[in-house]
Amino acid sequence: MLRFTGILLCLCCIAASESVMAQSAKEAVAEPQYINSFAGVDANGKLIELERNTVAFHAKTKVLPGYASVKMVAEFKPGKASVRMPANAQFIVRGRSPVDPMSLYQLRVLKSSKDRREILITQGHGTVFGGGATSSMDEGAIPIRFEEYGANSYRITLEHPLPPGEYALALRGMVSQLYCFGVDH
Numbered sequence: 001m002l003r004f005t006g007i008l009l010c011l012c013c014i015a016a017s018e019s020v021m022a023q024s025a026k027e028a029v030a031e032p033q034y035i036n037s038f039a040g041v042d043a044n045g046k047l048i049e050l051e052r053n054t055v056a057f058h059a060k061t062k063v064l065p066g067y068a069s070v071k072m073v074a075e076f077k078p079g080k081a082s083v084r085m086p087a088n089a090q091f092i093v094r095g096r097s098p099v100d101p102m103s104l105y106q107l108r109v110l111k112s113s114k115d116r117r118e119i120l121i122t123q124g125h126g127t128v129f130g131g132g133a134t135s136s137m138d139e140g141a142i143p144i145r146f147e148e149y150g151a152n153s154y155r156i157t158l159e160h161p162l163p164p165g166e167y168a169l170a171l172r173g174m175v176s177q178l179y180c181f182g183v184d185h
Contacts, residue, residue, distance in 0.1 A: 029150040032094040036104075038169040038179040040085050041092050041155070050091075050169065050179040051081045057121070068131075072122040074175040079115050080166060081182040087161035089181070091169060094153045101146040101154050103172065108140045110166040110180070117166050119175050142167070 030047045032039045040048035053076040060071045093105055110117040119140070124133030142162070149155035156169070164185050168178040 030092075031150040031153045032092060035095045036093065036171055036177075038091055038093045038156075040083070040181065041090050047092065048083065048085070050181050051083045053117075053178050053180055055176050055178065067125070067127050069125040070123065070133075071120060073118045073120055075116050075118040076178075077116050079112050079117060081117075081180040083181040084184055085181045087163070087183050088158060089162070089183070090158075091156040092149055092153050093156060093169070096148065096152050096154060105144075105146075105154075105156070106170060106172045107142045107144050107156070107158075108168050108170070109142060110140070110168055112166040117168075117180070119168070121175060 029045055030041075032047065038050055040050055042048060055074045055076050058073055058075050060073065062069045093101075095104070097104075108119065110119060112118075122133055125131055143159040145157045145159060146154040147157070162183045164183050166180065166182045168180045170178050
């Protein structure tokens, strides 16, 4: 009888552990493969790969008698991202840590033209009497919220639907590694 009870107990433990593993498999969600990489996510939890771009840095100058201005921009082509998302899109970033994600990640609006997109990095001006420059890496930042997602990631949601335009997700202050998408009407 003791042997039969032991076997029955083992079978119950195996069944219970299989049930727990099956439950965990159901709760597992798709997450980006690499730390600090972003992806869109559709309503079914499927990841949507965002466009990655190579950025070139350019200085644009204007010179007038006694006055000059310069803008340093990160620029890349083409003028529109190949990935289009809805205005209420959600995103996933891998890289959960004890650090506040608001201090690590940001969503920015990009200035776009027919053939390129750009981010203003620094602008300066000067006269024969002096000059100055300003840098604001938060210019064009859009408010976003974070919630834990899966085992290692955050879900990024928007405070307000995005208007049509071009956008980039990135590590705060980094303009060389952008995950880009666009929103249409």
